Amino acid sequence: MSAITVKDLTKKFGDFTAVNNLSFDIEKGEVFGLLGPNGAGKSTTMAMLSTMLKPSSGQAWVNGYDILRNEDEVRKSIGIVFQDPSLDEELTAYENMDFHARLYRIPKNERQKKITELLKLVELDEKKDNLVKTYSGGMRRRLEIARGLLHEPKVLFLDEPTLGLDPQTRNHLWDYIHRLNQEKGITIILTTHYMEEADKLCHRIAIIDKGQIIALDTSEKLKNDIGGDIITIVSSEKDNLYSVVESLPGINNIEVHDSSITIGLHNAEKHVAQIVNMASESGVPIDSISIHKPTLEDVFLHFTGRTIREEEATGKEQMRMMQRSRK
Known part of the structure; x- marks a missing residue:
């Protein structure tokens, strides 16, 4: 039981x-x-x-x-x-x-x-x-x-x-x-x-x-389900960047967020230069690019499209609504 x-x-x-x-x-x-x-x-x-x-x-x-x-x-x-x-x-x-x-x-x-x-x-x-x-x-x-x-x-x-x-x-x-x-x-x-x-x-x-x-x-299963490494790219033209990199071979998933794109794939280091070249050839600016192993923050981001910190503001408003309802 x-x-x-x-x-x-x-x-x-x-x-x-x-x-x-x-x-x-x-x-x-x-x-x-x-x-x-x-x-x-x-x-x-x-x-x-x-x-x-x-x-x-x-x-x-x-x-x-x-x-x-x-x-x-x-x-x-x-x-x-x-x-x-x-x-x-x-x-x-x-x-x-x-x-x-x-x-x-x-x-x-x-x-x-x-x-x-x-x-x-x-x-x-x-x-x-x-x-x-x-x-x-x-x-x-x-x-x-x-x-x-x-x-x-x-x-x-x-x-x-x-x-x-x-x-x-x-x-x-x-x-x-x-x-x-x-x-x-x-x-x-x-x-x-x-x-x-x-x-x-x-x-x-x-x-x-x-x-x-x-x-x-x-925790391990949740992070592994995202797949491989995570590449986070910040760009002022994230939608155009998405169009450029979505055809990249070996991608497990790709998500567009408020000011960035996250790409889940294996052996991310081998693909960074290719991504930068593809963006440059298409005239799409890249402000920053980083690589890391998946975290629980990435899991939350993957399922909701937002980080848990971005959700805090929404959460506080919901708490205020709940308190008003209780009163």
Whole structure:
């Protein structure tokens, strides 16, 4: 049985569809990523799966429990780290953990043992009596993860776990998440708009755009499906350039974007001179040309025609629409 099963899950806020007919399965012990820009529907999906938000239609099961019929069972079997801070800054780390453990009715002796173990796991045991308001962003995130593990959940939800953290702290936190999965076998579902985060942590990645899954597979498979190398050419006459290079032999795919063309093909280095000569003979200017191996950014670009950064502006507007609908 899968840890999570989702079938045709949909959420609407008035006329705005935040999540549109999602279907996927997450295996036990898997780290599964929902990758996409702000406003793509990632957090809304997490909110439905964790029973904080009721779907408009569709079904989902978490640890075998129906998210609509078995809300209490779902909540008992999951841990969650919210995108927004949820710690009490006027309490110490230990007090935050103790309060949370009491809510789950963990017996006193067991409670003290688990708190000590988890604070050691995230390397906060020496600062357990410090007020949370004195903690850095990375320390708070680690404490939230430890708190989410107190009741030994089978599935851990991480909503943008490293948002706003500096690169060094982000890498440190990635190590903790990887260890949790490897050592404790916890199924982890995380949302992110960081390509490197999804690449480093996730066994499989679902790329979400405008509430829909546009691609789902391992990172390597998604990148390999684009084919070979990627040549990116910036030109003020991209449409004319497309007409010139579309006949180039060996092309796996070619895409026209806002100010550039991307070409997927093998052994790109051998074709660069040919492309430059073809453009020059046709009088088409080339501003810049570069070669790289496919990335998840290229996958997103391939399926949507836009980079994930370009989608951010659209995503923020969608979030504002959703907030207005909620009001």
